[in-house]
Amino acid sequence: MGYHDRRLVGQVDFFSFGIATKKKPLMARKVVNRKELREESEAAAAGGATKTAKKKKTPVKRKTRAKKQDKVIRMKIFWGVFNQSLKRVALYEFNQKKQAEKKASDLSTSQKTPHFVQKVKEEITE
Secondary structure (H helix, E strand, O other): OOHHHHOHHHHOOHHHHOOOOOOOOOOOOOOOOHHHHHHHHHHHHHHHHHHOOOOOOOOOOOOOOOOOOOOOOOEEEEEEEEOOOOOEEEEEEOOOHHHHHHHHHHHHHHHOOOOEEEEEEEEOOO
16 A cells, blocks of 8 residues: 555545446446337327316315414513522512612522522513
8 A cells, every 4th residue: 555545535435426436336227218108108198088078176265264363462571589599589560670679689688698680571461
């Protein structure tokens, strides 16, 4: 083996390029006999002429279906006070952020575990 045999250029798989090699020959194509195919198609056309005389069914019109309306779900944002294990401790209206932050700082100092404020989206039930 020489130096050039080990190079990457010498290791290209020619089978992927469609070139037959000694290791991997390409598969032969199926021989198409055009005369036989033509005879079959003419025989089918001649036999199909008698079948076309039958009545064709009229296509049935489908009834229009009412489209389902997507249910509109309304959401509202609140301020939630959460503990270290992501359990919601308190819930405040969106305009009461200062109260929520004060509650979080009070709980953090009294319970010695960090509490934080985060936005919470909830469904509005009417």
